[in-house]
Amino acid sequence: MKRLPRTGLALAAVLLSGQAGAEELTGTLKKIKETGAITLGYRDSSIPFSYLDDNQKPVGFAMDICYTIVDAVKKELKLDKLEVRLSPVNSSTRIPLLANGTIDLECGSTTNNAEREKQVAFTNTHFLTASRFVSKKASSLTTIDDLKGKSVVSTSGTTNIKQLTEANAARNLGINIIAAKDHAEAFLMVETDRAAAFVMDDILLSAFVAGSKDPGAYVISEDAFSRPEPCSVMLRKDDAAFKKAADTATAALFTSGEGQRLYDKWFMQKIPPKGLNLNTPIAPELKAEFAHPSDSPDPASYKAM
């Protein structure tokens, strides 16, 4: 019981200091200013957006974009030192960890859509990707209709499996849809002939094919399930000041030509750890978006110039 007054004092001190720091900053910016740290959430296998290299260090296109945002925030808050903490997330943990403040930015390839905007916010789009399917060349499947009656896998809970389900119902294809736990497992199902095809974002498919034992054995369909959908860095909802900082930083990055340079670094050149080259030239829609950055969740708003 003797401790009680001291605890009270400490509590008061904490409360007071909390108030002192709250001049006009709110939300995440206030938290960053107070703690001198920002936490980035990274994915461990979203190649080339956010993944671990051979030193178990998260790298990737989205990580580079996040570091640009970090620099801008540091400048805006006039901090001499800003500690960057890294925290791994997966598709199930990204929302709770962002909501409860464990991470401040999610740097990956999360699709921005209207439903998700009810829960979180997104900064400017950094990639556009459409759902296509990968299959073995030997099975000669080229169009979505060729999948009729086959077993097709996709990753559970993705927008891709949703589009596959919709196409299956709309075109009456009778596809046996398998839901895999993650992308690697889904690709394994095609590799071992458990499934004839794997429906996923085309860029992730390219990464899996490039990293497979025999890249020549696979082919990615021309036929797509959807228009290219926007992917971007995710942040907390209702945090206008922080979103503005992130939007300004990414817009400056994309319009300056630095965005294109980063794109080429991750999509046109050899990337760690195995020296893969995805060889995916920038799509005209994305080039147009880089010129006029947008955070719209609507795929129809992204048009080639």
Add this chain to the structure above:
Amino acid sequence: MNYHWNWQIFFEPDPSGAGTYFDMLLSGLLVTIETSLFAWIIALVCGSIVGVLRTLRSKPASWFGFAYVEFFRNMPLLVQLFLWFFVLPELLPQAWGLWLKQLPHAPFYTAAIGIGLFMSARVAEQLRAGIGSLPRGQRQAATALGLTTAQVYAYVLLPMAFRIILPPLTSEFLNTIKNTAVAITIGLVELTGAARSMQEFSFQVFEAFTAATVMYLLINIVVVIAMRFVERSVAIPGYITGK
């Protein structure tokens, strides 16, 4: 915590167009129940046989029982399912492997059989302990009456041993139900899988998993009550377990 709660989400249509998110969870629940029942039947049948083998006098029989139990008990369930689903078809001749891979509902059968065999090792151990806990005189008296070994087990040992191990068997049944969640690793969309896809479609992660938790609790409570009822209805006054 900056989280937008929305308990109405269960009544919103899920993106696959089949119904609401609640229907999606219910269909997951149904798969969980089917898988657990199927797995539990396999666990009981195989577990009983192996449990008996382990208590026989015959050396080869008890060796087989020992090897079986240690094989299934000492490997993580996740690894076992992965082996059954991905590795086994590659070890078979190609035609057989292809046939196995293209079976409809492969994840369901693989999960039910895999979990059933994993749990059967545990049931076998429980049964062995149950038989072992009976006084040695029981077996000797039964043999002295001129019963064959099969009759000794069928009429004397097993009826008592099963009554003794009913309470731990209840726990094993509950474990079987909970273990079905591991089957998402081979693409079975059971209750946990349904909750996961619900959270990824809607981003309402806490609502999805709260509902799944409540559903797991409910089926487990039903099982506990049912097993209590079974325990009481088979209890025989004067036996070790009866009052």
